[in-house]
Amino acid sequence: MTPSGTTRGRTDGGGAGGGGDGAPGGPWSAAWELLLPAASAPARGRGRALQSALREAVRSGRLAAGTRLPSSRELAADLGVSRGLVTEAYEQLVAEGYLRSGRGAGTWVGEAARAAAPVARDLAPRGAGVRVDFRPGVPDLSLFPRAAWAAAHRAALDRLPHAGLGYPDPRGLPELRAALAGLLARRRGVVADPEALVVCSGVAQAMTLLGTALRARGHTAVGVEDPGSPEHPALFAASGLGTRWLPLDGAGLAPGPLAASGVRAVVTTPSHQFPSGLAYTADRRAGLLSWARSVDGYLIEDDYDGDFRYDRAPVGALQGLDPDRVAYAGSVSKSLAPGLRLGWLLVPRALLAEVVERKRTMDLGHPALDQALFTDFVERGGYDRQLRRCQRAYRERRDALVAALAECLPGTEVTGIAAGLHVIARVPARYGPQPRLLAAAGEAGVALRPLSDYGSGTAPGAGPVPLVIGYAHLTPAEIARGVRALARAAGP
Numbered sequence: 001m002t003p004s005g006t007t008r009g010r011t012d013g014g015g016a017g018g019g020g021d022g023a024p025g026g027p028w029s030a031a032w033e034l035l036l037p038a039a040s041a042p043a044r045g046r047g048r049a050l051q052s053a054l055r056e057a058v059r060s061g062r063l064a065a066g067t068r069l070p071s072s073r074e075l076a077a078d079l080g081v082s083r084g085l086v087t088e089a090y091e092q093l094v095a096e097g098y099l100r101s102g103r104g105a106g107t108w109v110g111e112a113a114r115a116a117a118p119v120a121r122d123l124a125p126r127g128a129g130v131r132v133d134f135r136p137g138v139p140d141l142s143l144f145p146r147a148a149w150a151a152a153h154r155a156a157l158d159r160l161p162h163a164g165l166g167y168p169d170p171r172g173l174p175e176l177r178a179a180l181a182g183l184l185a186r187r188r189g190v191v192a193d194p195e196a197l198v199v200c201s202g203v204a205q206a207m208t209l210l211g212t213a214l215r216a217r218g219h220t221a222v223g224v225e226d227p228g229s230p231e232h233p234a235l236f237a238a239s240g241l242g243t244r245w246l247p248l249d250g251a252g253l254a255p256g257p258l259a260a261s262g263v264r265a266v267v268t269t270p271s272h273q274f275p276s277g278l279a280y281t282a283d284r285r286a287g288l289l290s291w292a293r294s295v296d297g298y299l300i301e302d303d304y305d306g307d308f309r310y311d312r313a314p315v316g317a318l319q320g321l322d323p324d325r326v327a328y329a330g331s332v333s334k335s336l337a338p339g340l341r342l343g344w345l346l347v348p349r350a351l352l353a354e355v356v357e358r359k360r361t362m363d364l365g366h367p368a369l370d371q372a373l374f375t376d377f378v379e380r381g382g383y384d385r386q387l388r389r390c391q392r393a394y395r396e397r398r399d400a401l402v403a404a405l406a407e408c409l410p411g412t413e414v415t416g417i418a419a420g421l422h423v424i425a426r427v428p429a430r431y432g433p434q435p436r437l438l439a440a441a442g443e444a445g446v447a448l449r450p451l452s453d454y455g456s457g458t459a460p461g462a463g464p465v466p467l468v469i470g471y472a473h474l475t476p477a478e479i480a481r482g483v484r485a486l487a488r489a490a491g492p
């Protein structure tokens with residue numbers, strides 16, 4: 001029953017996707033990564049897992065609009081599941097608008113899927129026709145400290161010996177690891193052993209590296225928060241791992257579903273949950289750690305915006321409580337610029353050798369000059385100054401957003417405001433339902449992301465419409481203009 005090398009062989013050879021039904025093989029090759037773990041899920045949840053994996057393949061863009069799917073018979077045979085399960089999954093996704101069925105035989109990825117596209121769209125250049133873009137994901141790139149960066153570049157070049165331009169230690173330059181260890185211990189309360197620190201291309205590469213190490217230790221799937229980042233499943237799929245969406249309650253990851261999930265590693269954003277914005281309670285943080293110990297597993301802490309907390313000091317990282325159970329990942333993507341592709345990973349001892357070897361075989365180490373530059377920037381206090389500057393600007397923008405929502409869309413409940421670069425705004429039902437609100441916003445040139453785009457969620461029915469509103473990249477004036485335009489367009 002388990003999809004095997006045979007399945008992959010057929011796909012790679014143009015089988016399932018490129019066979020008699022005429023569907024192209026390329027998109028299917030990418031989608032397999034997501035479908036295979038679902039096919040080997042426990043029988044009771046296999047149908048749901050398949051639906052959710054297929055939905056994710058469409059949302060993440062792995063299956064583009066217009067792609068023709070294999071027949072239910074072919075897909076069932078290739079995945080080693082019953083045909084009924086595939087038919088049911090197709091029907092469900094047709095009903096939800098992700099797929100469409102044509103006259104006669106045939107199922108395609110629907111055009112509507114474009115509207116529910118992946119966070120990669122958040123990360124992509126902002127589109128034409130968009131006047132105010134509230135999609136979360138990027139900081140204010142105009143705050144990038146160009147002059148200080150250029151000075152650090154010059155200083156790094158002057159200081160770097162010729163030998164420093166050779167292949168670097170795959171963990172990163174020792175002086176950068178030492179500087180980062182000091183910074184992270186001071187700012188985030190981590191236990192930062194420079195020997196266990198790996199400099200990498202952002203949180204994204206940290207996830208891939210950890211995924212490979214976990215795969216090598218027999219893990220087949222990783223738990224991810226629901227709602228959560230749509231990037232995580234795709235990143236783990238690249239390491240051959242499936243993902244299980246695990247629900248949150250008001251305090252963090254719900255213990256029951258976590259315990260029942262069968263996974264032994266879970267990705268978590270405890271300081272400012274992405275995207276809901278909740279901060280895990282102390283009890284729930286302790287509960288997560290005892291769960292990890294009880295299953296001999298790991299927590300993967302994605303500290304993507306942990307530095308930005310407005311109303312009190314940042315909550316220390318979970319990793320500080322048990323560095324042997326918690327891998328900690330962070331980057332400069334929210335504090336400087338995502339285009340730098342610069343991040344770090346603190347690795348539990350048991351996984352360190354595997355992670356370092358994987359980093360070596362992946363790219364022979366992070367670019368040496370970038371590392372030398374960043375070392376200089378951190379050592380001279382440039383990074384601390386940048387964080388203080390952003391913190392001031394973003395607090396002001398958050399306040400502008402909260403005020404504009406209260407004035408223009410009264411009754412909107414705003415949560416997750418204490419930290420980070422985005423909030424959750426629950427717009428009252430009278431402005432909905434969701435598809436109408438999003439369409440009206442789009443016509444008015446206001447780009448928005450609903451909460452239902454993150455995780456396994458479906459669009460809410462008649463209730464308030466939860467939106468994930470990014471504000472850090474907009475000035476207070478732009479924020480006010482965008483909220484006014486939204487209110488005018490959506491007005492009941």
Ligand SMILES: Cc1ncc(COP(=O)(O)O)c(C=O)c1O
Nearest residue numbers: 137202203204229274304331333
């Ligand atoms: C929750 C979360 N984690 C990780 C990332 C990726 O971060 P990086 O640019 O460091 O790879 C993002 C990107 O926006 C994110 O939102």
